Amino acid sequence: MTPFSTAVGGLATDVRLPDGDGPFPAVLVRTPYDRARHRAEARGWARRGFAAVVQDVRGRFASPGEWHPYRNEAADGAAAARWIRRQPWSDGRVVAVGASYAAHCALVLALDAPGDARPDAVLAAVPALGAAETAREPSGVERLLARAGWWAAHGDRRDSDESALEKALAADPGLLTHLPLTGLPERLGRNLPSWAGLWRQRDRGRLVSRAAHAATPLLAVGGLHDHFTEDTVGLWRAWGGPSARLLLGPWGHGLVTAPGPDAGPAHRVDLGELYARWARRALAGELTAGRHGALALGGGDLWLPAGTDGEPRTQRMRLLHGSAFSADPGRPVRSDDLTVPAGGPPDRCLLVTPPLPRPLDVAGPVRVRLRATAHTPSADWAARLVALTPEGTAERLAVGVVRRAEPAGRAAEFTVGLGRLARRLRAGTRLRLEIAGHHFPAHARNPHTGDDPVTAVRLLASRREVDPRSVALTLPVLTSRPTPIDPVKEILR
16 A cells, blocks of 8 residues: 555545555545545555545645635545546545545535546445535524534644634633624634635525436435535435435444443444445446435434434424524523523523333434514524423523514514434433523524624614414324334445
8 A cells, every 4th residue: 555645636545555556536626624634544444445535725834726615526626536547456446435524515516527537336424415504594593502522623724623622612601602603703803805705605405406417326324413414314315326225323523432421332333344335336337316315313322214204293292482582692592501490581492291101213304393482673593492300400401593574573483493313212201492582602693683693783682472372392103113213234235
């Protein structure tokens, strides 16, 4: 396995070849996070018979040029794919591989590059589909904490400082409360010219719409505790290639290295070995046509077929307090604290179910329907579902946020989607539903003035009323005992 470095299209590139004479199929990884961090991964691919090509994207680490997130990846990736196919050690077959931003690089190569540069298969893990998808929820609400962390660590700089935001918050705990949010770079003491431009991105869904025209096999890998779960599932559902596989585990953005509290022994998967086996079958045309895959049932220590959705069932809930409350952006409900204040004026509407009489398996999208009133012209409604275990601990299950613009004081009926849940809830568990006006700092605060939350400089408190009789929490419940599947067999079939 002989490694060497070169410049491809002027960009810094490492190549590691398998032992033997070749020619070999290749995997291409294009990353903004330093190609040196992929050396172990490259060795793994080479050990399994693939030439591994890892490249720093334009303007990052050893690659020259200016760093413009999401702008140059299709063209630069096409140059790399063409270069690979011209090499004497290449058999002409290329698999585009990546996680997070690198998954975006792989996907635009498969979907946007000219035909002679497109890969023969694409493996996209926790895909950051684009600037608009990463910056906002589908409802338009801004993902503040995650984007501030990413831009502080990687934005408008050649290298990275993974702990930049953490250090800044330690020095200035109120950093994310300063207004306007476009002034964050000055508070960080950093030059971040692309920060303000991020919030002008509105082209959500472009890659997913293009996915219907895909011509290559796909393996999409995601985590049920990841920011991009819905994007990963949406990509898999839309993919028009000859086969599409989905592996969705009880993991965070780091996948198996970031297991959630509901992960069990059965959810430990050797992703490196699985990826290589899938790539070999994809390149050989040995995968069954259509969409297949595996979905982890957290807390149940088993896997279900991907796409498993339970039967929608409305849960009976009792109001604890807060049918009328104040959503004050100066004192927002925190996304990083599940403690409910015991005294003072309510800052959220709080409802709870009775203890579950028996275990409940939930798989699919969760939603809340309600009738509510805001006394400001713009209002966010954040719904958070929390499991209260028999032992008395609280665990977040799902969150959804929508933005509404109604005449002040007019009641409206609407639905808040809380994303996807795949979970076994134990007998004795109670479900707590919180309906609030903010979910900060995960999401930016709505100033309630009608101004853009990113540029607003003035905040207003918003009086809210929720009709507790209207609140309907709908869970997708499996009505029969699930039959476990083998996730490896499901991905490779």
